Amino acid sequence: MKAHWSQGLHQLFKQQGIRQVSFVPDAGLAALIGLCEADRELRAVRITTEEEGIALAVGAWLGGDKSVLLMQSSGVGNCINMASMLSACRVPLAMIVTMRGDWAEFNPWQVPMGHAAKNVLEEMGILVTRADREEDIVPLAEGALRIAYNTLRPAALLIGQRLLGAKTFDD
């Protein structure tokens, strides 16, 4: 049986020396969050809104910890002003963003932020790559983590909704 991409990302976090993982719960990230919470070498921090995760990452970096912030695309909009700190203070951060409002979305409320997520991130100076095939997730995440922590800037990987499987109204 093929390993779920969450296992690959969890292993990647370990290999790259990530110490803190913050998240707002999300269906697409549930398996990865579970792996991080079960790992005593990682500090999994549930946050109430995604901008908290940006601030948390700044503090973690001040203390010498590398961190990853997990969120759904709707959370990108919550981060905008707080993301100013990343460029103002040259703080690195890797973000993993699961897309909604993307392929076959059923909920009209998800579409505006899903549509805008990539541009919003880029406008705030965050490097963006996107995975639309499962086999690309871990290599692209590795690229995001390495460019973030080697060049001291924020980088985000978007994971497409077609890959994740779109929810339906009946789900």
Place this chain on the structure above:
Amino acid sequence: MAAKVSKGEPKALDRRAVVRMLLANRGKLLVIAGLGAPAWDATDAGDHPLTFPLWGGMGGAAAIGLGLALAQPQRRVLVLTGDGEVLMGLGSLATIGVQHPRNLSVVVLDNERYGETGMQASHTAFGVDLAAVAGASRALAARLGRALPSRYLQAGPAAARGAEP
């Protein structure tokens, strides 16, 4: 010193003096000073390589302190911030409550005003009680009275840990 942080006490604190007192024997204390007056207060107490004053990211000071406290569990972390900033990031008190770091203290200089923008009233001027919010979020919380900072370095998380007058 004559001290007032919370409503209903007779004399206002001199915030610069309070922060100087808090930082007087800081040792290796790591300090995050929130934007607005707390950053000026901390700077007035003396530039220090272990102080990180903020000039943006409003609402983030407590969460920055949390990330730092988790990264440096053997060091004490003090967040100095104001009521306006804490109100913008109230959820971070709940996040701190869940993580429960024993090395983090958050001191809120609650003047019930947005000082940088012209002293407009904040929600605390209308009775919102930040110490109560912090206490309900699993932090040790207290309004600081005249005996102000004597115990703020006790095991946290403390929103403001002090003896009542």
